Amino acid sequence: xxxxxxxxxxxxxxxxxxxxxxxxxxxxxxxxxxxxxxxxxxxxxxxxxxxxxxxxxxxxxxxxxxxxxxxxxxxxxxxxxxxxxxxxxxxxxxxxxxxxxxxxxxxxxxxxxxxxxxxxxxxxxxxxxxxxxxxxxxxxxxxxxxxxxxxxxxxxxxxxxxxxxxxxxxxxxxxxxxxxxxxxxxxxxxxxxxxxxxxxxxxxxxxxxxxxxxxxxxxxxxxxxxxxxxxxxxxxxxxxxxxxxxxxxxxxxxxxxxxxxxxxxxxxxxxxxxxxxxxxxxxxxxxxxxxxxxxxxxxxxxxxxxxxxxxxxxxxxxxxxxx
Amino acid sequence: xxxxxxxxxxxxxxxxxxxxxxxxxxxxxxxxxxxxxxxxxxxxxxxxxxxxxxxxxxxxxxxxxxxxxxxxxxxxxxxxxxxxxxxxxxxxxxxxxxxxxxxxxxxxxxxxxxxxxxxxxxxxxxxxxxxxxxxxxxxxxxxxxxxxxxxxxxxxxxxxxxxxxxxxxxxxxxxxxxxxxxxxxxxxxxxxxxxxxxxxxxxxxxxxxxxxxxxxxxxxxxxxxxxxxxxxxxxxxxxxxxxxxxxxxxxxxxxxxxxxxxxxxxxxxxxxxxxxxxxxxxxxxxxxxxxxxxxxxxxxxxxxxxxxxxxxxxxxxxxxxxx
Numbered sequence: 001x002x003x004x005x006x007x008x009x010x011x012x013x014x015x016x017x018x019x020x021x022x023x024x025x026x027x028x029x030x031x032x033x034x035x036x037x038x039x040x041x042x043x044x045x046x047x048x049x050x051x052x053x054x055x056x057x058x059x060x061x062x063x064x065x066x067x068x069x070x071x072x073x074x075x076x077x078x079x080x081x082x083x084x085x086x087x088x089x090x091x092x093x094x095x096x097x098x099x100x101x102x103x104x105x106x107x108x109x110x111x112x113x114x115x116x117x118x119x120x121x122x123x124x125x126x127x128x129x130x131x132x133x134x135x136x137x138x139x140x141x142x143x144x145x146x147x148x149x150x151x152x153x154x155x156x157x158x159x160x161x162x163x164x165x166x167x168x169x170x171x172x173x174x175x176x177x178x179x180x181x182x183x184x185x186x187x188x189x190x191x192x193x194x195x196x197x198x199x200x201x202x203x204x205x206x207x208x209x210x211x212x213x214x215x216x217x218x219x220x221x222x223x224x225x226x227x228x229x230x231x232x233x234x235x236x237x238x239x240x241x242x243x244x245x246x247x248x249x250x251x252x253x254x255x256x257x258x259x260x261x262x263x264x265x266x267x268x269x270x271x272x273x274x275x276x277x278x279x280x281x282x283x284x285x286x287x288x289x290x291x292x293x294x295x296x297x298x299x300x301x302x303x304x305x306x307x308x309x310x311x312x313x314x315x316x317x318x319x320x321x322x323x
Numbered sequence: 324x325x326x327x328x329x330x331x332x333x334x335x336x337x338x339x340x341x342x343x344x345x346x347x348x349x350x351x352x353x354x355x356x357x358x359x360x361x362x363x364x365x366x367x368x369x370x371x372x373x374x375x376x377x378x379x380x381x382x383x384x385x386x387x388x389x390x391x392x393x394x395x396x397x398x399x400x401x402x403x404x405x406x407x408x409x410x411x412x413x414x415x416x417x418x419x420x421x422x423x424x425x426x427x428x429x430x431x432x433x434x435x436x437x438x439x440x441x442x443x444x445x446x447x448x449x450x451x452x453x454x455x456x457x458x459x460x461x462x463x464x465x466x467x468x469x470x471x472x473x474x475x476x477x478x479x480x481x482x483x484x485x486x487x488x489x490x491x492x493x494x495x496x497x498x499x500x501x502x503x504x505x506x507x508x509x510x511x512x513x514x515x516x517x518x519x520x521x522x523x524x525x526x527x528x529x530x531x532x533x534x535x536x537x538x539x540x541x542x543x544x545x546x547x548x549x550x551x552x553x554x555x556x557x558x559x560x561x562x563x564x565x566x567x568x569x570x571x572x573x574x575x576x577x578x579x580x581x582x583x584x585x586x587x588x589x590x591x592x593x594x595x596x597x598x599x600x601x602x603x604x605x606x607x608x609x610x611x612x613x614x615x616x617x618x619x620x621x622x623x624x625x626x627x628x629x630x631x632x633x634x635x636x637x638x639x640x641x642x643x644x645x646x
Contacts, residue, residue, distance in 0.1 A: 009435035025433045025529060028363055029354035040351055040363060042433065110348045110365065112332035206348060 005037045005056045005099055012054065015098045016043065018089040019105055021050060035217070040108065051108035052087060056101050063102045068143045069216050070094040070104055072136070072193065077107070079135040082128065082204075082212050084109050111204025111211035117235050119251035120208040126255025128210045129198060129231055133224050133260060136193035145196065145220040149185055149276050152283035153178040159286050166289055166303055170282075173307045178279040185276065186223065186269045194227035195219055199234040225266040228256055229273035232321075233281075233309055242308050244320070253321060270321045271313055278310035328360045328379045330421055335377065338421045339366065341412040342428055348372060358540070363431065374431035375410060379424050386425045391466045392539050393417040393427055395459070395516065400430070402458040405451065405527075405535050407432050434527025434534035440558050442574035443531040449578025451533045452521060452554055456547050456583060459516035468519065468543040472508055472599050475606035476501040482609045489612055489626055493605075496630045501602040508599065509546065509592045517550035518542055522557040548589040551579055552596035555644075556604075556632055565631050567643070576644060593644045594636055601633035 006029070007015070013024045022045025030053075032038045037056040042049055057066060070086040071094065077085040084107040086094055095104045114121055145151075156177035163170040195202075197218040204212030236249035256262075262270075285303035292300045313320055329352070330338070336347045345368025353376075355361045360379040365372055380389060394417065399406040407430040409417055418427045437444055468474075479500035486493040518525075520541040527535030559572035579585075585593075608626035615623045636643055 008438035010438065012435070023529075024435060026527075027435050028351070030363070031352035031354060040353070044433075110367075112335070112347060112350050115331035115333065204349075206346075 004058050005101060007037075007039070007054075007056065007098055011098055012039065012041065015054070015096065015103065016041070016105075018091070018093075018096055019087055020090055021045070021052065021087065021105070025049060027054075041105070053084065053106050053108055054103060055106065056098065056103050058101070062146070065143060065217075066095055066102055066104065068141050069219055070106075071141060072139060072216055072219055073106065075139045076132060076135050076213075081131055081135050082109065082210055083132075083216075084212065084214060109204055109212035109214070111206050113201050113203060114205060115200065116239060117200055117245075117248055118208075119247045121205060122235055122248045123251040123255035124205065124208050124210045125198070125203055125231065125235065126228075126252040126257075127259055128203070128213055129195070129228060130256045130259035132195060132213065133192055133227070139193050142193075142221040143219070145218075145222055147196075147218070147280050147284065149178070149182050149279065152276075152280045153182050155283040155287055156279070159290060162290065163286075166286065167307075170286075170304065170307055173311050174279070174282065178276075178283075181272060181275045181279060184272055186265070186272070189223045189225055189266055189269060190263070191221060191223050193219065194222040194224060196222060196227055196230055198227070198231045223273065224260075225262060225269060226273045226276065228253070228262075229270055230277040230280075232270070233274050233277045233306070233313070237309055242305060244312055244316075246320075249320065267321065268318070271317045274313040274320070275310050278306040278313065281306040282310065327381050328422055328424060330360075330362070330379065334421055335362065335364065338377070338419065338426065339364070339428075341414070341416075341419055342410055343413055344368070344373060344375065344410065344428070350377075364428070376407065376429050376431055377426060378429065379421065379426050381424070385469070388466060388540075389418055389425055389427065391464050392542060393429075394464060395462060395539055395542055396429065398462045399455060399458050399536075404454055404458050405432065405533055406455075406539075407535065407537060432527055432535035432537070434529050436524050436526060437528060438523065439562060440523055440571055441531075442570045444528060445558055445571045446574040446578035447528070447531050447533045448521070448526055448554065448558065449551075449575040449580075450582055451526070451536055452518070452551060453579045453582035455518060455536065456515055456550065462516050465516075465544040466542070468541075468545055470519075470541070470603050470607065472501070472505050472602065475599075475603045476505050478606040478610055479602070482613060485613065486609075489609065490630075493609075493627065493630055496634050497602070497605065501599075501606075504595060504598045504602060507595055509588070509595070512546045512548055512589055512592060513586070514544060514546050516542065517545040517547060519545060519550055519553055521550070521554045546596065547583075548585060548592055549596045549599065551576065551585075552593055553600040553603075555593075556597050556600045556629070556636070560632055560635075565628060567635055567639075569643075572643065590644065591641070594640045597636040597643070598633050601629040601636065604629040605633065 012027050016024055022043040025044045026042035028040045030038050030040050036058050039054040041052045041054050073083055073086045076083040087105040095102050160177055202215040232249055236245050282303045285301050289300055335350050339347055345366040348367045349365035351363045353361050353363050359381050362377040364375045364377050393409040396406050396409045400408040410428040418425050483500055525538040555572055559568050605626045608624045612623055
């Protein structure tokens with residue numbers, strides 16, 4: 001939620017020169033995304049204006065992976081999904097540099113992110129996620145997750161000695177740093193290309209209609225039902241008191257299954273997959289907790305939010321997913 | 324350059340309900356302004372979209388002064404100046420609250436801020452500033468500056484003992500904390516409504532055409548030529564090495580005088596007025612320097628930038644303004 005790289009208007013205009021998008025009319029640094037710098041750009045050509053998002057990829061996004069992310073946007077947009085197209089340069093390139101950093105120009109999509117999702121919105125997101133899984137079936141590229149469960153378990157082990165500094169309950173909830181979840185992790189579920197970070201922040205809507213799935217910079221190859229479990233864990237809890245919202249969770253799964261029904265094996269794995277999803281967010285937030293100075297530019301997210309959700313999924317088992 | 328108050332999409336939609344602007348389609352927190360939180364809002368009505376800036380006024384802007392600022396925007400926009408109109412509620416109000424803070428909805432204007440002004444742009448800004456002074460002649464409200472020269476001198480005196488912590492040169496440049504400038508400050512120059520903070524940040528342009536004068540939250544009653552001196556001090560120095568750009572400074576004054584010629588008294592006062600302008604920015608930056616933690620969310624601006632400009636104006640006298 002910050003602009004890390006300040007490009008001047010002249011630098012942005014020079015950047016746009018490589019694209020067939022008209023002349024720069026407006027550029028506003030926007031507070032969107034936690035890892036990259038984003039501008040909302042407006043251009044004009046023949047009295048028609050167009051809007052784009054210009055993203056400067058900061059160190060945290062691996063530059064080698066950018067062609068994967070940007071090609072995936074193109075693949076999904078071409079199939080009619082509400083995903084921002086990557087704008088190509090006149091030479092057909094997916095990205096170019098500004099200030100020595102890789103940058104991409106992508107389509108601007110309307111819509112707002114909901115903060116407190118209602119069932120109708122969750123259902124629409126379930127449909128959109130299933131659409132995404134189906135549309136990506138023939139996407140030819142692959143990418144290993146940089147936050148796979150073994151990696152997350154290791155991240156937690158590296159910080160386990162300091163869990164008490166965050167919250168005395170953290171060690172009680174994951175005394176094994178997730179080893180138990182890892183041990184039973186399914187290996188034979190349907191896999192494909194997944195978003196893997198579909199938080200409410202990353203979904204734009206107008207009313208109950210999904211107008212944008214954004215921020216694909218954690219997309220990777222993975223278990224499809226894991227993506228649904230991530231989305232379930234991200235959407236189905238009250239922000240204020242972290243209480244489970246069964247109506248929202250059920251609507252999400254019902255929407256998903258209306259496009260892509262789950263197999264019995266997938267359905268049976270959801271409780272464990274959801275615990276794995278929670279472990280990942282606990283692990284990354286624990287790392288960020290110790291890496292971020294208290295007065296820093298980035299607000300720390302509390303790892304306990306997802307630790308408590310993990311405990312919920314472990315306690316509830318299949319009941320959390322029963323329609 | 325931050326969003327201090329995070330409004331949810333639901334809160335923004337509820338806020339917009341009081342205005343006749345259509346339905347919310349997009350809301351992006353933008354990194355604009357140092358004291359307030361700003362959103363770029365898009366609405367839609369009858370398939371036509373419109374854009375606005377929603378500003379949440381944080382503690383630093385005095386709520387009692389907001390009607391003055393917002394009425395001034397209306398006054399100037401009605402006269403055709405490139406100034407954002409204040410959007411009124413259906414009940415005719417200039418502002419309303421969200422999250423217990425005063426907020427205003429103003430027109431979005433296209434254009435980008437130049438970082439390194441060229442003479443043609445400075446000339447256009449000079450014209451726009453003179454237009455503003457002339458258009459505001461019949462603006463019926465008044466407001467005393469909260470950063471008048473006596474106040475700034477006092478701010479500097481309050482911090483003088485710590486000048487060395489900023490830079491050993493600071494005390495050498497203003498050993499009297501500006502008392503000498505204050506002593507000779509002119510009292511009988513033409514006065515009116517002034518912007519008083521027309522930095523390049525606060526001017527939007529498309530090419531050499533000024534498309535927006537923004538951020539009127541320091542506007543007040545004051546000496547018109549002081550406003551020109553503020554603008555001269557803010558525009559006519561290289562960002563990289565703080566060197567004077569005579570071509571830019573001359574173009575600014577030439578543009579201003581093409582609409583509103585200066586009297587001999589105004590012209591003769593410019594060197595002192597420019598020193599007063601610099602003193603103000605030294606004073607506010609010195610205060611912010613000691614008030615802002617090094618790791619804080621707001622980047623500190625170095626007071627020495629304007630201390631050196633002050634020394635330049637004192638040394639050059641009228642030569643800095645000779646066309």
